[in-house]
Amino acid sequence: MLEEFVNDPFFGIFLTLFFYLMGLKLHKKWQLAIFTPLIFAIVCVIIF
Incomplete structure (x- = not known):
């Protein structure tokens, strides 16, 4: 279930x-x- 959520482009x-x-x-x-x-959003997305 979580994998489907994470793989969604949205x-x-x-x-x-x-x-x-x-x-x-x-x-x-x-x-x-x-x-x-x-900058904060880019750094957090890269870290996540």
Whole structure:
């Protein structure tokens, strides 16, 4: 069941959007360059 969910192409889109929104929230709270939403999303997707 989990394998089917992870292999779905929409999973990658959802994961990227989720990390982008999380980076947006973190960037508003702390003005650090690492929390720039796009950079944060790319790094998290690569790590995941």
